[in-house]
Amino acid sequence: xxxxxxxxxxxxxxxxxxxxxxxxxxxxxxxxxxxxxxxxxxxxxxxxxxxxxxxxxxxxxxxxxxxxxxxxxxxxxxxxxxxxxxxxxxxxxxxxxxxxxxxxxxxxxxxxxxxxxxxxxxxxxxxxxxxxxxxxxxxxxxxxxxxxxxxxxxxxxxxxxxxxxxxxxxxxxxxxxxxxxxxxxxxxxxxxxxxxxxxxxxxxxxxxxxxxxxxxxxxxxxxxxxxxxxxxxxxxxxxxxxxxxxxxxxxxxxxxxxxxxxxxxxxxxxxxxxxxxxxxxxxxxxxxxxxxxxxxxxxxxxxxxxxxxxxxxxxxxxxxxxxxxxxxxxxxxxxxxxxxxxxxxxxxxxxxxxxxxxxxxxxxxxxxxxxxxxxxxxxxxxxxxxxxxxxxxxxxxxxxxxxxxxxxxxxxxxxxxxxxxxxxxxxxxxxxxxxxxxxxxxxxxxxxxxxxxxxxxxxxxxxxxxxxxxxxxxxxxxxxxxxxxxxxxxxxxxxxxxxx
Numbered sequence: 001x002x003x004x005x006x007x008x009x010x011x012x013x014x015x016x017x018x019x020x021x022x023x024x025x026x027x028x029x030x031x032x033x034x035x036x037x038x039x040x041x042x043x044x045x046x047x048x049x050x051x052x053x054x055x056x057x058x059x060x061x062x063x064x065x066x067x068x069x070x071x072x073x074x075x076x077x078x079x080x081x082x083x084x085x086x087x088x089x090x091x092x093x094x095x096x097x098x099x100x101x102x103x104x105x106x107x108x109x110x111x112x113x114x115x116x117x118x119x120x121x122x123x124x125x126x127x128x129x130x131x132x133x134x135x136x137x138x139x140x141x142x143x144x145x146x147x148x149x150x151x152x153x154x155x156x157x158x159x160x161x162x163x164x165x166x167x168x169x170x171x172x173x174x175x176x177x178x179x180x181x182x183x184x185x186x187x188x189x190x191x192x193x194x195x196x197x198x199x200x201x202x203x204x205x206x207x208x209x210x211x212x213x214x215x216x217x218x219x220x221x222x223x224x225x226x227x228x229x230x231x232x233x234x235x236x237x238x239x240x241x242x243x244x245x246x247x248x249x250x251x252x253x254x255x256x257x258x259x260x261x262x263x264x265x266x267x268x269x270x271x272x273x274x275x276x277x278x279x280x281x282x283x284x285x286x287x288x289x290x291x292x293x294x295x296x297x298x299x300x301x302x303x304x305x306x307x308x309x310x311x312x313x314x315x316x317x318x319x320x321x322x323x324x325x326x327x328x329x330x331x332x333x334x335x336x337x338x339x340x341x342x343x344x345x346x347x348x349x350x351x352x353x354x355x356x357x358x359x360x361x362x363x364x365x366x367x368x369x370x371x372x373x374x375x376x377x378x379x380x381x382x383x384x385x386x387x388x389x390x391x392x393x394x395x396x397x398x399x400x401x402x403x404x405x406x407x408x409x410x411x412x413x414x415x416x417x418x419x420x421x422x423x424x425x426x427x428x429x430x431x432x433x434x435x436x437x438x439x440x441x442x443x444x445x446x447x448x449x450x451x452x453x454x455x456x457x458x459x460x461x462x463x464x465x466x467x468x469x470x471x472x473x474x475x476x477x478x479x480x481x482x483x484x485x486x487x488x489x490x491x492x493x494x495x496x497x498x499x500x
Contacts, residue, residue, distance in 0.1 A: 019427045022411035022435035027329040027403045028321040030111070030195075031120035031160035032314070033141065033150055034104035034167035035134070037064025039123040048148050050120045050157045056112050059121065066241075067102035067127050071095065071303050072248045073256065081203025085302050087295055088258040094302045097248055099133035106307070107166035107314035109236045113340040114315045115322025120160050122150055136170055141178055151185040161402070162193055162320060164313050169197045176216035179225070183385075187221035191406045193399055194225035195320075196385075197311035198366060200345060206230075206352055214364045222385035223392030227366045228312040229356065230346040232338065232377070237307045242300045243286040253289070253296070262293035309345055312338070312369055319379065330400045330444040332485040334367070334382035341377045344369050357381055363388030382485050397482050400444060404480065408432060412476070420474050425458045432456050432478060446481045455479040 005011065031050060039046040041062050053059045076084040076091035084091045111119065124140040124147075143149030154160065163182050168175040179196050186192040198213045206229075213227065244253065254266040265288045272281065289296045315338050323333045348356070348368045356366040367381025386392045411431060418424045436454040439445055447453030456478055457463050463475040 019430040019434070020411060020414055022407050022431055024435075024439075025161075025191075025403060025406045025410065026159065027161055027399060028317070028324040029118055029120065029159050030116075030162035030164055030317040030321075031122055031154065031157070032104060032108060032111075033122045033124060033163070033165045034107075035067075035102050035125045035127055035136070035140075036104060036121070036123040037067065037128040038126050039063055046121075047123055047126070048150070048153060050122045050153065050160070052118060052120055052159070054118050056109060059108055063121055063123060064105075064126075064128060066105040066237075067100070068131065068246060069100040069102070069307070070097045070133075070248045071100075071246055071251075071306065072097060073251055073299065079202070083202070083305075085298065087256065087299070094299075094306045096306065097133065099135050101136075101167075101170040102127055102134075103166040103170065103310065106234075106236050106310055107164070110234060110310060110340060111314045111318040113236065114318030114338060115325070116318035117321050117325070119317075120157065122153065124150060136167055138171070138174070138178065141165070141168065142181065151181060154185065155189065158191070161191060161399075162195055162317055164195050164317055166197075166311060166314055169199055169311050172199050172201070173212055173216055175199065176213060176218075180218040180220065183218070183221040183225050186224035191402060192224070193395075193402065195313040195316055196225055196227040197231075197313045198227055198229040200229075200231045200311075206346065206348065207355070210356055210366055213366065214359065214362050217364060217385065219362075222364065223389060223398050225385050226316075226383065226395050227364075227385060228316055228379075228381075229366050229368055230312075230344050230348065231309050232312050232315065232344055232369065233305070233342045234308045234310050234315075235340050235342060236310065237304055239300070239304060242303055242307075243282070244289065244296075245282070246303055247299075256299075257289075257293050257295050259293045259295060262289060262296060265289055265292050315339075315341065316379070328442060328444060329403050330396050330483050332382040332394065332396045334379045334485070336379050337376045338369060338379065343371050343377060347371060353380070357383065357387070359387060365393075382487065394484055394487075397484060400482050401480070404436075404439070404478075407435065408478070411435070415474075420469055420472065422459070424474070428474075428476065429456050429458050432476070436478070436480070444483065446483045453481050 046062060051062060053062065072095050073092050074095055076093045079093040079095060082093040084093055127134050139147055141150050163186060165178060168178050179194065182194040186194050198209055200209060254263050257263060269285045316333065319336050320333050323331050323336065348370055353368045356368055359365060364385050365383035365387025367379065367383060369377060370380045371377050382395050384392055384395055384398055392398050412428060415424055415428055433456050436445065437450050440447065440450050440453040445453035458476045460469065463477050464473065468475060
């Protein structure tokens with residue numbers, strides 16, 4: 001209403017009766033950074049453009065499907081430590097060809113199988129036109145003269161709260177340098193959390209892999225990330241997705257398969273003229289080989305087993321989403337079964353996990369996924385990389401505070417440039433108190449009464465000085481008692497004297 005009344009009449013003035021409200025921000029919206037088959041929508045490129053997808057079908061529409069990796073079959077003696085299988089009495093090993101590993105598509109599938117919902121995809125390259133393989137290059141992520149830096153792009157996106165890079169772990173230990181950049185990015189944004197994998201290679205011990213990770217992950221911003229170990233034997237890739245075309249051209253099935261009927265099938269297919277090799281003939285060839293050769297079916301099963309060995313971070317992103325939706329971000333994402341997983345690639349024992357969960361020297365905890373007889377495969381760790389910190393040891397504490405910080409940051413934005421006086425202070429204090437009270441009722445904060453769970457302070461002489469008022473600064477202090485998990489449950493038994 002106009003402040004000056006000059007024309008006769010009746011004027012209506014409306015006043016707000018209630019203080020502003022703070023709304024909890026989303027806590028589990030991961031961004032997956034990596035390579036896709038394509039990257040386009042409505043004829044426009046989606047390369048280096050964070051794109052929100054809500055299902056696997058939407059992902060496939062925008063970014064395509066899996067990369068058709070090629071595999072070789074070699075003698076087991078040339079690949080010590082690899083899981084072997086038998087062909088005509090010989091121990092053989094399946095190996096993926098160099099530059100033929102693309103994990104993002106199957107990672108997205110694993111994410112949705114474990115409770116995933118909306119997520120962002122940031123494609124840094126496409127492989128649809130690279131059937132002979134492609135190199136995973138660090139400058140695709142960190143930028144160069146011709147490529148942007150993915151972290152600079154993500155700074156302009158406010159919704160993602162988890163950062164994952166499934167493809168980069170294929171680089172081995174070189175991936176850890178990029179993980180350091182993820183931690184620094186999350187620390188700078190103060191609204192994100194990184195999920196990391198520990199590189200696994202056959203023939204190495206658990207201690208060797210964990211030590212390598214701890215030595216190369218750095219020491220900065222460790223509370224903004226968590227690592228999971230080991231790789232998982234999943235069932236994401238189904239048997240009907242594979243055929244002979246996943247074998248390297250150098251694999252001679254005629255010489256490899258022992259069955260005479262199979263050799264005859266291979267010979268007839270090789271004799272076909274090039275113009276007769278159609279999609280139908282390839283399908284018939286595959287079906288004929290399956291019918292004629294149990295060995296061929298066994299080879300495809302080994303290929304499927306190899307394809308289904310996936311790093312666990314994508315599954316954890318799905319579990320984070322599931323827990324946040326059903327229980328709340330303050331519930332630890334642990335003691336939860338992992339879906340579409342047969343077993344971990346390595347069975348970490350109780351004693352071996354001690355060295356991973358608690359590291360007295362560096363404090364860099366690594367969460368383990370373990371199989372339990374009669375129960376299944378469970379997430380058996382809930383620590384950030386800053387495992388020796390009393391403040392930021394637990395994932396749920398770090399992520400709960402991120403949620404509260406960002407929620408109150410957005411809510412108090414409405415009071416920027418308002419009068420820095422007692423009226424505004426009371427309004428802001430009431431808004432924050434109401435928000436935290438609701439969180440306490442939901443179980444996010446510990447305490448038998450609200451005053452034990454949180455405390456909000458604002459005002460002259462309490463959080464501000466007269467100089468702060470002159471400088472236009474409003475200072476608010478919020479103290480929280482966030483619930484922490486019962487990581488170690490100790491039950492004490494003691495015999496007592498017979499009473500009667």
